[in-house]
Amino acid sequence: MIAVVVNGEAKRLGGATTVAELVAELAGDARGVAVAVNSEVLTRAEWATRKVAEGDRVEVLRAAQGGC
């Protein structure tokens, strides 16, 4: 198990979790979703191969209502 912070909350994950798996678990539908790890925005292509590592700070973001 590794300790990470996802959207500001401490979380324990299986060691080999990829970003794509984390997105599937949290968001389900990946439409309108973006991910940043340690203040670096990942491209969608990176999700499948990038493993979440011990201590990572992960932000999983999704489309929301907004505008002045």
Place this chain on the structure above:
Amino acid sequence: MATVLESDPASAADTFEVAGCQIGSRLILGTGGAPSMEVLGEAIQRSGTALVTVALRRVLPGVEGSVLDVCQRTGVQVLPNTAGCFTARDAVLTAKACREAFETSWVKLEVIADERTLLPDPHELLDAAEQLVGLGFSVFPYTSDDPVLARRLAEVGCVAVMPLGAPIGSGMGIRNPYNLAIIREQVELPVILDAGIGTASDAALAMELGCDAVLVASAVTKARDPGAMAEAMAHAVTAGRLAARAGRIPRRLYAEASTSAMGLAEL
């Protein structure tokens, strides 16, 4: 685009161009503040808009259905924003996230100075705009009504400028129409009035001042009847645009009779 104005030839052909794209309506709708997705969908439809703004926020587990479904259903294009960013750094990161989330390089750049005024931070805004242009984004900056800042934003390569009429959500209308007129004159990019609109006449005034388009959010989404207000805004934008093109009469201090005095009876 489903629109109440499609049958109106005066407006149907009156698109505007930004970043090489023709936008089918001069009314842009912000999606913030709508009480439900149903209400938002109705407002989008009745506004006749072709472009709506959306934000990015942390995923909430278990929440299904998103603003994107409404956008897809109504056939509108999405303009992601960086709402809530206070620094150029955060705005650039958020814009990059938007590009991944929405698969568009268009971004409405908002870099605000503080929570109370939500006014743009000019220094951070210009810095972020310059960085994002360098990264290949089409940048639509939310800016103050300062003509010099608008000019600087144009110089660094933004695709439009979006000056405020009044603070976000204030509904105070256009507080400095003279500055807007100067921006219109000095910036060759599309000028899109952003923020401050309270009611339809404010949107009409923006268009009369020569703006290319108007962005409205709270004035519609928080109106008692958002759908009806959306339709009112659509008419206001069309009316204001037509009036601007028609050319208003000059303002005078004293009266000028429209009826000739020639042939006046001597009774």
